[in-house]
Amino acid sequence: MPQILSILVMQSDAVIFEYYRTATGKSEKYEVRSVTRSFISALIGVALQQGRIKSVKQKISDILPGAMFTENAPANRNITIEQLLTMTGGFTL
Numbered sequence: 022m023p024q025i026l027s028i029l030v031m032q033s034d035a036v037i038f039e040y041y042r043t044a045t046g047k048s049e050k051y052e053v054r055s056v057t058r059s060f061i062s063a064l065i066g067v068a069l070q071q072g073r074i075k076s077v078k079q080k081i082s083d084i085l086p087g088a089m090f091t092e093n094a095p096a097n098r099n100i101t102i103e104q105l106l107t108m109t110g111g112f113t114l
Contacts, residue, residue: 077103
């Protein structure tokens with residue numbers, strides 16, 4: 022079983038718990054690969070259950086107006102939550 026390298030818990034913009042396996046852990050960078058997407062996916066499930074978002078088919082531009090959108094890439098406005106979670110967003114920069 023992989024070892025836990027670090028844990029950071031925040032609440033209301035304040036760090037309430039930190040753990041680093043090594044003394045230099047706080048400054049080390051770790052490869053997290055799909056962990057972030059898995060965590061965000063769980064949070065999307067909570068947001069759906071609480072009614073904070075309507076559906077994974079909802080466009081990101083409806084939730085975060087102005088985020089990640091440029092005049093050069095208007096198609097980005099049509100990217101859905103589902104596409105981000107499945108890495109099929111097809112971003113244009």
